[in-house]
Amino acid sequence: MNALKIPKVELHCHLDGSLRPETVLELARLMHIELPDESIEAVRESLIAPSDCDSLDTYLKRFDLPIEVMQTEYALERVAYELMEDASKENVKYIEIRFAPQQHMKKGLDHKTIIESVVKGVKRAEQAFEIKGNVILSYLRHSDVQGIYDMIDAGQSLLGDGVVAVDLCAGEHDLFASRFKEAFSYARELGYRVTIHAGETGIAQNMTESILLLGAERIGHGVAMMNDAEAYECVKSNNVILECCPTSNLQTKAILDIKAHPIAQFYEDGILVTLNTDNRTVSETDMTHEFQIVHTAFDYDTAFDIQIYKNSVKGAFADDATKAWLLTLLES
Numbered sequence: 001m002n003a004l005k006i007p008k009v010e011l012h013c014h015l016d017g018s019l020r021p022e023t024v025l026e027l028a029r030l031m032h033i034e035l036p037d038e039s040i041e042a043v044r045e046s047l048i049a050p051s052d053c054d055s056l057d058t059y060l061k062r063f064d065l066p067i068e069v070m071q072t073e074y075a076l077e078r079v080a081y082e083l084m085e086d087a088s089k090e091n092v093k094y095i096e097i098r099f100a101p102q103q104h105m106k107k108g109l110d111h112k113t114i115i116e117s118v119v120k121g122v123k124r125a126e127q128a129f130e131i132k133g134n135v136i137l138s139y140l141r142h143s144d145v146q147g148i149y150d151m152i153d154a155g156q157s158l159l160g161d162g163v164v165a166v167d168l169c170a171g172e173h174d175l176f177a178s179r180f181k182e183a184f185s186y187a188r189e190l191g192y193r194v195t196i197h198a199g200e201t202g203i204a205q206n207m208t209e210s211i212l213l214l215g216a217e218r219i220g221h222g223v224a225m226m227n228d229a230e231a232y233e234c235v236k237s238n239n240v241i242l243e244c245c246p247t248s249n250l251q252t253k254a255i256l257d258i259k260a261h262p263i264a265q266f267y268e269d270g271i272l273v274t275l276n277t278d279n280r281t282v283s284e285t286d287m288t289h290e291f292q293i294v295h296t297a298f299d300y301d302t303a304f305d306i307q308i309y310k311n312s313v314k315g316a317f318a319d320d321a322t323k324a325w326l327l328t329l330l331e332s
Ligand SMILES: [Zn+2]
Pocket: 012, 014, 169, 197, 220, 278
């Protein structure tokens, strides 16, 4: 089976990093945003992180323009719908789309309207294409802790109805988990599931703390645990799912060579790894490409694909009926 045709599940995909360049240009015009160069090539270039990006922070600059255009209900609904459509075209059957509502309030939208708009786009796409989706609410971890409660409360009415989890994202310069301990226990009590970006650029202790202090069932990236026995053991013994995003890790210099990516070592040791894009546009990738580069680097075949799929279904924050449906797709 080739990588495009296999059914896929994606657990780690940022909405603002996955906009179609054509849509960004159109939305910028609609919103009278002045661009230095209005050609589609220039817009595309401004969205894609260079492969020799010098750091995670440079990479994160690529989100400025997408966030600027994602400030209306129309834009939010549309980009969510289009991401679902794009994923469905490469046989992704279930996707969890994450974004940080706090970044979409520049033109006066409130948390609730923002979250509802994205969920609306996801649901409209579920009707149009053979794909299901859910939304993860991310919070920028360098922001004031108090602000996360507004996000958690605003998403509550859609919990289990389009919204499934909370996440912490953005640059990882220090230890962050203890500051968010109470907020995450509050979110979990309401029924939110938990995934957290940790160990992306070197601080493995953030993985251990995200699991033990914040109740993370999944970790975004987790590359750093390859050099940290404590984090490794914590992930393994708690059956934590790792959301690996190889292309993104190459761009942010979390790893220097695909062959050095620890996904193979983790996979062969029975760690529950999954494969994801992180950002389809910013990382100029899709799920098919992620499978292809891992296949080539480690000489993997269908057995790997099936295990990744099973791990992804296991780690998905979807309801039981959706998970059961996803597993039937392996048989066809
Ligand atoms: Zn991410």
